[in-house]
Amino acid sequence: MDKTNKQTLGEKMSDIANRKFMWRGEKYHLGETAAAYTLLIPTLITLIVLFVLPLVMLIVLSFTDYRMTTGQMDFNGIxxxxxxxxxxxxxxxxxxxxxxxxxxxxxxxxxxxxxxxxxxxxxxxxxxxxxxxxxxxxxxxxxxxxxxxxxxxxxxxxxxxxxxxxxxxxxxxxxxxxxxxxxxxxxxxxxxxxxxxxxxxxxxxxxxxxxxxxxxxxxxxxxxxxxxxxxxxxxxxxxxxxxxxxxxxxxxxxxxxxxxxxxxxxxxxxxxxxxxxxxxxxxxxxxxxxxxxxxxxxxxxxxxxxxxxxxxxxxxxx
Amino acid sequence: MESNKKNVPLTIIMCIGALIMVFPFVWMCLSAFKTVSDVYAYPPKWLPSAWNLDNFKAVFDMIPFWRYYANSIFTACTQTFLQVGISILAAYALTKLRFPGMNFVYGFIQSSMFVPTVVTIIPTFFIISKMGLVNTYGGIILPQIMSAFTTILIISFFVTIPNDLLDAAKIDGCGTFKCLWKVMIPNSTSGITTATLFSFLGHWKAYQWPLIVTNSTKLRTLPIGLKYLVQESSSEYQVMMAATLMTVVPVLIVYSIYEKQLVKSITLTGIK
Structure with a gap:
């Protein structure tokens, strides 16, 4: 009983994975897309934390008088x-x-x-x-x-x-x-x-x-x-x-x-x-x-x- | 090819050039064995008067050299492992899977190469300090775990693997992840070795970031240890040379073994 349930679940899963969807006029596999983004998670997270975030912070910091010693941060324009x-x-x-x-x-x-x-x-x-x-x-x-x-x-x-x-x-x-x-x-x-x-x-x-x-x-x-x-x-x-x-x-x-x-x-x-x-x-x-x-x-x-x-x-x- | 006539004058000129190139290393090797009186002799002595190992002993007396060595090996290996691992996953997705937003992700990775790390070092320090990672191994390692350069290098190896191989594996029942493990990686070992070496040598010589993120003696890597040795040995050149020699020799050995791969990776990534 349990087993058949699992099988149907598995089948359901593969059914979902094989489902196709349209994106900008092109057909893609749902499962393949999910797999791809799973593989890309570490890259994307590190890029956001170590590239995008620092870049934004850099711009913000450049308009502040942030000092390492006091840790105080006030905007001081240009x-x-x-x-x-x-x-x-x-x-x-x-x-x-x-x-x-x-x-x-x-x-x-x-x-x-x-x-x-x-x-x-x-x-x-x-x-x-x-x-x-x-x-x-x-x-x-x-x-x-x-x-x-x-x-x-x-x-x-x-x-x-x-x-x-x-x-x-x-x-x-x-x-x-x-x-x-x-x-x-x-x-x-x-x-x-x-x-x-x-x-x-x-x-x-x-x-x-x-x-x-x-x-x-x-x-x-x-x-x-x-x-x-x-x-x-x-x-x-x-x-x-x-x-x-x-x-x-x-x-x-x-x-x-x-x-x-x-x-x-x-x-x-x-x-x-x-x-x-x-x-x-x-x-x-x-x-x-x-x-x-x-x-x-x-x-x-x-x-x-x-x-x-x-x-x-x-x-x-x- | 008419290879019988070798250009002798040019060979001589090049050998002189090569001598100039290796001179600093020769000087380093000779000087590591010099005594203080050799160093301060005038005119400068090129050869040590006796081959003694006192300078090497002095290095270990002055600084915890093995500790620096272990720090360097640990941080460089972790960074390399993570960097190559993360890159392999991304490269597989970008070369062999079809998904919406692929070009965007690729462009995103590439664009990060346009911003040199020296530019973002202040906010990176800010973020690392907010994470409480200043003066920790994590702080040294974390900012280096992703490199667009390594990812693109591995992509260049992965695109050469024929899709037929993957299709065959899929028919045999391999899933997406099993294909990566069973087909992609075994078929690009030389490429991955190249990327690993390149990445490792880069981390091994890392200087600016470890200098900024650590101030504890215990966390110093070799380059940082060498920098502070200038002050700590109060500019005793012969001791500095002994420490330098011990730092440089393993690198040169690795280089001479894997020269072919390293040169290949330079030419691969250099010319597009």
Missing amino acids: DNYIYLFTSDKFWQAMRNTVFFAVIKLGLDVCLALAVALALDSNIYCRKVLRTVFFSPVVTPVVACSLIWLWFYDPGIGPFNQILGWFGIEPLKWIFAKETAMMSIIIFSVWHGLGYNVMLLLSGLQGISGEYLEAAKLDGATDMQIIWKIKLPLLKPIISFVLMMGIINAFKAFSEVNVMTPDGGPGYSTAMAVNYIYEQAFTNGRMGRGAAASILLFIVIFVLTQLKNKVGGSKEIDT
Whole structure:
């Protein structure tokens, strides 16, 4: 008796599951839809709690004077934004970030292209070289920063010793206003180069051999092949590298936080994220930090859109 | 291909470049064994005068290094497990099931990639502190349990599995969930390994969020421990190098074993 009941229940269930319904002119299975949303529950909940909610909170917080220490939260209109726009430190951090992004990306893309083209050509021990160039990427930034902290030591660091061999005056690296940002950039290029090399290399290896053979038959030199065939075909990947590079440059935080915790001499190495961190978590001014985060987000967003429009390809057009 | 003529000058140039790339690691390995007098010698000594292990001992005397190690392993493994698990479920629904609102959900996941986590770190901290999770493992782990990047990576593996396989399994009586377990996952193990590795390495080096959400020594992960070691060892470089070496070596070992998968995942997600 019980059993038959269960069976009918089961049948009922499968009946419901097989039922179809219409949605915007398309037929769907009820059971399949239920299963799909069950599978998506964790994703949707986490996205709402960890993406939508923070985004809304960020906007709200940016109009308050919320402080971490007191926990008090009062709306203060656009005071935070006014504070930021009139704050020298904020503009300094933004300028630093732009400088960092432009110089770093310039160096990075040129070097990565050169290395990728070399790794794609006929040389010995390609595999080992590839592994070596990529190895810093997988190593934690903090660990690498500690090594470079020593390199940049003006007294006992090996960099000044090497400069000495060439008769160059010792530099103060991260301890002087003029060289601090450059030092961070050099570190950053070293650390991130492999990632771009790998992307560009995979693009180069994806170029069909037919193009290259046709060009060779026409008597093109290696240089001509690089400029006229390889680089134009690499455009989409180069623009991707540029886009990732810009976004990552505006996200930079760790290396500066480890090597120059206070933003460096004369605040010369502090980036946008370091400024936000300082405001929100060192000074406890969450409202100001939130406003600065929104401005940072707008910058990143506009840059990304801009890149999508331009295609990021003009710079290598010859 | 005419592979007989190798470019020797270019090889030499590249080897010099490679030397520059590994120089920091070589320096780290050599310096971990240096004595204080080696470090402060002028001009700087490149090789340690004797191979002693005092610096490694000093690391364990100064900081609870094993504790940091365990914290890193625990948080990174939990985050990776949850992230990959949640992504597998979502990817299955988005690639192999038909349901209304699919494009909306996909767009929703994708749009979250446009907002870098650094931007939302303040409200995330606010939410975590309202949940009472500041200074807990939960606080470190929770914000990282979902990654649109991982989901999209796994989607790219799942779409390659032919629907015929699923149909065959369904005829054999597999339900929706059994199909995931018996067909999808076994047929994309290499892809899932790739996503797992990628996710793990990302969590292993996580710095900003653990720095913000914890201030207790007991909860420090390796990167945070290393950062504070700079102050705690009062900039004793040789001790810092010993700690760095112990942090970096496991990563480099994992990397050298799984290099192929890692490179594949970069090129897969990098180029679309």
